[in-house]
Amino acid sequence: QVQLVESGGGLVQAGDSLTLSCAASGRTFSSYVMGWFRQAPGKEREFVTTITWHGSSTYYADSVKGRFTISRDNAKDTLYLRMNSLKLEDTAVYYCAAARNRGYSTASYYYAATLYDYWGQGTRVTVSS
Secondary structure, rough: OOOEEOOOEEEEOOOOOOEEEEEEEEHHHOEEEEEEEEOOOOEEEEEEEEEEOOOOOOEEEOOOOOOOOEEOOOOOOOEEEEEEEOOHHHHHEEEEEOOOOOOOOOOOOOHHHHHOOEOOEEEEEEEEO
């Protein structure tokens, strides 16, 4: 089992940057594909980005490509999400999640929330104009 705790959310203005962190504890962090998802008010949870075990492969939703960067530090058991050029539509609760090896080595396979086994409680990001 893996416990995930997100932090770093807050209230920012459009155009600002923010970095989210996800601290993992429990089973070996490096054995999990990690992802970020978000849920805006009144909307379904949606995929944001994912990264494979040692960071060799990443995949982004089109809506954040070029603005967000996912990274991980396996020595610190921590996942990060650097968000630049934030937009109003980025307002959401952001969740990190961990997926066991499904037999695929490319991050693009891990875009579905159903593939993830463990979830954090979320951290809220609000972007104002």
